[in-house]
Amino acid sequence: MADSELVPAGELAARAGVRFPNESAAYRAARTALLAEEIELRRHIERVAEMRRALPLGGAVPDSYRFIDETGGERALGDLFGGHDTLIAYNWMFGPQRRRPCPMCTGLVAGLAAAAADLMQRVGLVVIGRSPIERQIAFKVERGWRDLRFAEALGDAFAADFHALAPDGSEWPALNVFAKREGVVYHFWGGEMNGETMDPGQDPRGAPDPMLLWTMLDLTPAGRGRDWYPKLSY
Incomplete structure (x- = not known):
């Protein structure tokens, strides 16, 4: 209309x-x-x-990226779609140098975990980390994330190409959507809001914000505040 x-x-x-x-x-x-x-x-x-x-389809995704899924098998990106023609992939900040994953990423992943069974009726869904898949599964079990699937990226090419890894080795969270057409995987959409797009006094954030925590705090008198961030435990 x-x-x-x-x-x-x-x-x-x-x-x-x-x-x-x-x-x-x-x-x-x-x-x-x-x-x-x-x-x-x-x-x-x-x-x-x-x-x-x-949006038109973005660039074709090289088939050279490889991942280890929760079965321990090596997979291409196209194998992570779970029988769907669309894949939502979230790269979380849990590289091998981290003892524990990023608390902010953990909060967002918790929201994905709660909706995973429903989301996967319509689309593929996977959380990708640079840490060994065994470490990711251990944290998944600790948190009780039953339905959400995880994968280990082999090498850093995927994370670097899809803006989850900075040139200096720093990790970024990255949310990307891929589409499969006639067996070919294409990039469709990726979050592009970063430090260059933020307004004064705000952290970089998406719109709508994919993290339920912030959306709910925005409903309150104090809002999300400027000096508080979530932790892995309290």
Whole structure:
């Protein structure tokens, strides 16, 4: 539907009619104004999603990348699709130099683990690390991530080419989507928001933010804050 055919967000907000006990008139006026902006945000998210879905296929992915899956077998990227034509792959910061994985990555992976069984009805899903697959499986078992699949990248070429490894050896988290057409794997979409795209006072973040933790904290009076980050244990 074209934007010109949509009911104005302010009118929809006024129609909503939601009220809570003991709220003031000032609260209701501010909340209705916010609701209009939330409706506009929802519409913008959908416009962006439509643009994303309309992307042409990206570059063909070389078949030289190799991975070790949880069975211990060596696989190509195309073997990780799980019978689907689309693969969501998240490179987490758990290289061989790390004793434990990145806490931020762990939080995002926990969200993927919770949705993995549902996601894998529609698409392939895999978390890729540079650490040996045995270490990744051990952490998966520790966390109780039953349905999520992990793989070890053999060598650093995949991580470097898909922006999970910096030239100086530093690790980055990387979220990529791949598509398979007639047996050929193509890159479709990858997160490109980084330090060069961040606004003042903000960490680099995606939009929408794929990490549930931050999305939920954004609903609170203090927001996500500036000096707190998750840990592996408390």
